[in-house]
Amino acid sequence: MPVTSPPRPAPGAGVAEPPRPGRPRRGGRRATLALTCAVLLVTAASLALGSNHLGLGQVVTGLLHPAEDTGAIVWGSRVPRTVLGLLVGACLGLAGAVMQGQTRNPLADPGIFGVSAGASLAVVVGVYVADLTSVLALLWLAFTGAVLATLLVFGVAALGKGLASPVPLALAGTAVTALLGALTSFLVLTDESTLAAYRVWVVGSLSGRTLEGIWPAVAIACVGAALAAANTRSLDTLALGTELAQGLGESLLRARLVGLGAITLLTAAGVALTGPIGFVGLTAPHLARRLVGSGHARLLPASAAVGAVVLLACDVVGRLIGGQSEVSVGVVLSVLGGVVFVAIVRRGRMAAL
Amino acid sequence: MTAPTFTRRALPALVALALSAPALTACGAMSSGETSSAASGSAASGPWSYTDDTGTTIDLDAQPTRVVAFADQALALLSYGITPVAIFGRTQVKTDPRFADYDLSGVEILGNTYGEIDLEKLAAAAPDIVVTGIYPSDRKGTLDTDGPYYGFSGVSQQKQVEKIAPVAAIEIGGKGIDVVESTTSLALALGADEDEVAEDKKSFEAAAADLRSATEANPGIEVTMMYADADGVYVVKTADEPESQLYSTYGVDYTDLHPKGAYYWDIYSWENAAEMMTGDVILANVEGYQADDLADQPTFADDPALVAGQVYSWNGAAMDYASQATQMTTLAKIISEAKDVV
Numbered sequence: 001m002p003v004t005s006p007p008r009p010a011p012g013a014g015v016a017e018p019p020r021p022g023r024p025r026r027g028g029r030r031a032t033l034a035l036t037c038a039v040l041l042v043t044a045a046s047l048a049l050g051s052n053h054l055g056l057g058q059v060v061t062g063l064l065h066p067a068e069d070t071g072a073i074v075w076g077s078r079v080p081r082t083v084l085g086l087l088v089g090a091c092l093g094l095a096g097a098v099m100q101g102q103t104r105n106p107l108a109d110p111g112i113f114g115v116s117a118g119a120s121l122a123v124v125v126g127v128y129v130a131d132l133t134s135v136l137a138l139l140w141l142a143f144t145g146a147v148l149a150t151l152l153v154f155g156v157a158a159l160g161k162g163l164a165s166p167v168p169l170a171l172a173g174t175a176v177t178a179l180l181g182a183l184t185s186f187l188v189l190t191d192e193s194t195l196a197a198y199r200v201w202v203v204g205s206l207s208g209r210t211l212e213g214i215w216p217a218v219a220i221a222c223v224g225a226a227l228a229a230a231n232t233r234s235l236d237t238l239a240l241g242t243e244l245a246q247g248l249g250e251s252l253l254r255a256r257l258v259g260l261g262a263i264t265l266l267t268a269a270g271v272a273l274t275g276p277i278g279f280v281g282l283t284a285p286h287l288a289r290r291l292v293g294s295g296h297a298r299l300l301p302a303s304a305a306v307g308a309v310v311l312l313a314c315d316v317v318g319r320l321i322g323g324q325s326e327v328s329v330g331v332v333l334s335v336l337g338g339v340v341f342v343a344i345v346r347r348g349r350m351a352a353l
Numbered sequence: 354m355t356a357p358t359f360t361r362r363a364l365p366a367l368v369a370l371a372l373s374a375p376a377l378t379a380c381g382a383m384s385s386g387e388t389s390s391a392a393s394g395s396a397a398s399g400p401w402s403y404t405d406d407t408g409t410t411i412d413l414d415a416q417p418t419r420v421v422a423f424a425d426q427a428l429a430l431l432s433y434g435i436t437p438v439a440i441f442g443r444t445q446v447k448t449d450p451r452f453a454d455y456d457l458s459g460v461e462i463l464g465n466t467y468g469e470i471d472l473e474k475l476a477a478a479a480p481d482i483v484v485t486g487i488y489p490s491d492r493k494g495t496l497d498t499d500g501p502y503y504g505f506s507g508v509s510q511q512k513q514v515e516k517i518a519p520v521a522a523i524e525i526g527g528k529g530i531d532v533v534e535s536t537t538s539l540a541l542a543l544g545a546d547e548d549e550v551a552e553d554k555k556s557f558e559a560a561a562a563d564l565r566s567a568t569e570a571n572p573g574i575e576v577t578m579m580y581a582d583a584d585g586v587y588v589v590k591t592a593d594e595p596e597s598q599l600y601s602t603y604g605v606d607y608t609d610l611h612p613k614g615a616y617y618w619d620i621y622s623w624e625n626a627a628e629m630m631t632g633d634v635i636l637a638n639v640e641g642y643q644a645d646d647l648a649d650q651p652t653f654a655d656d657p658a659l660v661a662g663q664v665y666s667w668n669g670a671a672m673d674y675a676s677q678a679t680q681m682t683t684l685a686k687i688i689s690e691a692k693d694v695v
Contacts, residue, residue: 050622050624051622051624051625052622052624052625069627072651072652072654072655073624073652075651076623076650076651076652076654077623077624077651077652078624189465189466189469190445190465199582203582203583203584205583205584207583207584207585207622207623208582208583208584208585208623208650209583210649210651319622319624322620322622324619324620324621324622324625324628325584325585325620325621325622325625326584326585326622328583328584
């Protein structure tokens with residue numbers, strides 16, 4: 001995989017200064033400003049716009065008076081989905097950036113390591129075996145499943161002494177995803193009728209959710225974000241290729257563990273809150289890379305911001321095009337995300353990883 | 354732009370909803386005492402011919418005795434004393450509470466999820482005929498006979514089934530009474546006991562009369578038949594669902610805010626749920642949100658029916674006389690006890 005700027009290994013071996021990351025494509029400050037504005041704009045839009053065409057004045061009244069009818073709409077529907085959209089979008093965007101950096105695969109998304117599949121299976125098992133349906137219970141189930149799946153993937157890859165190359169990790173992830181997906185299907189098909197709670201969860205929608213159980217998810221996401229931040233240098237080094245990275249004194253095991261930890265926790269938090277949502281983790285890092293280049297110190301926060309904007313913006317679009325009903329965010333993401341992704345690829349020069 | 358919503362979410366749910374037949378309590382009472390051999394009743398000799406709701410005529414050398422049916426139709430046939438040799442279902446057949454009153458010990462289960470049919474087992478069951486349903490694709494009752502009938506994964510699977518035995522389809526759409534009569538006429542053609550059917554019909558008519566008196570005794574009760582999930586509320590359009598169409602002719606007042614427009618139901622996002630809160634009683638489809646889940650939605654929490662505790666889990670019943678009688682008795686009781694809260 002090409003690198004935007006040639007590496008400049010620091011003199012001498014050992015734990016040295018990492019090579020300069022790819023140069024930002026645009027002014028860093030302008031990108032930061034643009035992203036901040038985008039986040040604020042999309043937040044405002046998410047509060048102001050919906051399938052119930054309240055006037056701006058009514059929205060403000062609703063915000064100030066939660067007890068009134070418009071208050072129920074604003075506080076009961078728009079505020080939760082805005083918060084969830086920002087949080088989950090940021091988690092998935094960040095996880096996607098770490099994932100693509102770890103695997104050096106532009107098509108990697110957080111699902112690759114079996115995280116979503118593990119979460120889904122755990123939710124199904126919990127609903128099926130223990131009849132758990134509360135939001136908090138599903139959150140912990142999804143989280144546990146995500147962690148176990150990652151451990152399984154890591155174990156399989158490590159067994160085959162495969163940590164050096166990202167390929168065994170991705171292969172192990174794909175295999176585990178397929179296996180877990182098969183088990184999930186088996187359980188769901190065995191007794192479809194008892195799995196209403198799972199079906200509600202698996203839709204991957206911001207609609208109809210409450211903020212119940214958000215604090216544990218926020219805590220998990222924060223730990224994940226901290227791990228991602230700690231992984232920044234390693235990701236820059238890994239971009240040079242694992243051999244060079246090792247030559248630079250990078251501990252592959254540590255780099256992989258920290259990265260996987262970040263991906264797992266971030267994805268688990270997102271998946272637990274809203275069910276599996278695709279495309280954000282895949283596209284957000286690409287958009288972010290076009291804005292700030294491929295140095296991870298900037299790419300990671302930018303991916304989080306882009307993820308939040310993309311997810312929430314798609315949700316807002318879905319609310320507006322459904323008439324008195326709505327189009328769920330998963331559908332909008334697949335359509336718009338697909339178009340955007342094709343555009344990125346078509347413009348050639350996919351920003352190098 | 355409701356099209357994407359409709360096709361992606363609503364249609365499967367519509368199908369699920371419309372198809373998930375019978376209530377838990379359905380069926381049993383009338384027919385449980387009856388013998389259940391396949392060709393009980395008037396096994397006529399000589400050639401047999403039947404034209405189903407798609408206009409397809411099935412000619413056989415003799416009256417079919419070995420019947421395979423999709424679960425929803427199997428329930429109706431069982432109610433008329435015809436035990437299929439094999440059943441394929443959309444959900445787990447053996448644990449389906451709708452079958453609780455019937456002895457399925459000798460019945461082969463060919464599949465437990467939509468589109469799953471074990472063709473080898475089907476062939477081994479040596480059916481004379483396969484019975485399933487077909488759903489119209491619009492309000493005019495258009496039947497897409499080029500597409501697969503209900504219960505088949507696709508046209509190719511249906512063709513394979515047709516190589517084993519001819520397939521008869523009952524139209525599940527339009528007027529409810531037509532669906533019941535079509536189901537009954539097929540059961541009679543398959544040898545259902547005429548006296549038993551006549552008795553079931555009497556109890557059906559009695560239940561219909563009771564339902565009418567219940568609505569007259571407690572006028573002003575509006576019934577909302579709906580399905581809800583994270584995306585919002587789906588309100589069934591009275592004329593498009595055979596059950597509500599039938600019961601509305603007995604005086605049941607269903608929520609029907611936009612009888613025209615999209616087929617089968619109106620969809621409201623949770624933000625717009627207030628628009629449809631006109632019912633005194635909610636019949637919540639068993640596959641979606643129930644009272645507790647509805648109460649968790651901030652924009653629905655003040656729904657009058659919900660506040661009054663008048664939300665009931667609801668499952669469509671098989672389209673035979675006895676199952677419909679049971680269903681109407683249940684609904685009559687709900688309406689009699691309901692308070693007019695809107």
